Amino acid sequence: MIDSLPGYAGSRPVRVGNLADQQVQLDVFGPVVELVAHLAQATGRVRDVDWQLVTAMASAVSQRWFEPDHGIWEERDVPRHHVYSKVMCWVTLDRAVKIAEAYGREADPSWVPLRDQISQDVVKNGWHPDVQAFTTAYEGSDLDAASLHVGLSGLIDPSDERFQATVTAIEAELRSGSTVYRYRRDDGLPGDEGGFHLCAAWLIESYLLIGRRTEAEELFQQIVDTAGPTGLLSEEYDPIAERSLGNHPQAYSHLGLIRCAQLLSA
Template structure:
């Protein structure tokens, strides 16, 4: 049953990976070719291949070339020479923390200069002290938001992958401190007012923290 589900997911990717979408954050704008979405399509096919190889399943012959096609598409269209970073989508130069998954997923070697440059660019644009914003752009919604603890966790892992352990440890300590006396993390954090924002507690903030603690303990 699990393999049937994997095949269905791979089939969905094969039919729709080339379509624009609203991205991980479901923005209220016209669909775009989001880097994160393309990377997740690549990841689906890559893991389907690895699962099939590990458990002796018959692989669809189209999967390997499809994986290569998606990777080539991301590396060609997702990278922006002007900002020296993988951007939010193929059609602009704005940045998004989710684009860190180009390296976090394994699509590109973390030692690749393009990933290291992306980490630096997103850090400069979206990190503010103890937190990392999803993006800085009009998303069709009123008001401002804080940084996302999950995005900070992605940054910690990116630091580790690019050999910046000191920065990873420092940011991890800041996230832990933000939990306060309850030991619980919210969805967002306002680094100016130093207060929690959004849903509280937030499961994926804790999942990000747990993953980083595991990585740092190795």
């Protein structure tokens, strides 16, 4: 850390480097295998090199899904059993099985029972009745916008009352006007951060899945309005000061917005 210098708008601490290379993030496999599934659907085939990647990632999940990790947000804290990470492990196996079925590839016979085991594990340990939501991790009652993927991924049906309750809980605790915070818990860093446009996009998609189209359209327009004259979105948005924060422009903010635009226009 550089103690003698402040960051943007007085932000501290100023860090050199990134500890992510020393962390475990078990969520990373799911989005990659899902991308291969989308690519196969678009091209009508699965290349050998892509299938090799899928099988390697499914194998990694099989060996490590039960471990705690640092989660999607790379928190500088002790590893936990993050709901989002478990869901992405499930996605890895679920999409691998579906790719094999659709394109004549040979799936490992262990994938289906393990996929079902992970699903049961998430439903049993990720749902907290006292909070009426799927929480950040098996340990604790704090909320995280990433847990919306329990329904967004298809692990549970969007009509499931537990997913609808999770949407309501995250909306109540993490949404602030045009943005949605990743979480509200103490992450060991001083000060407050803004909401994440990507998290707002997840909430829009969740609204659509549970039949709340009006709220989805309203939040979508609010995100668009934060772009300003450049038409570009930052990583975060401060709803109090009404200013952009974080990386600018941020690719995944735009990807989230584009996906929501596609869903709303369907």
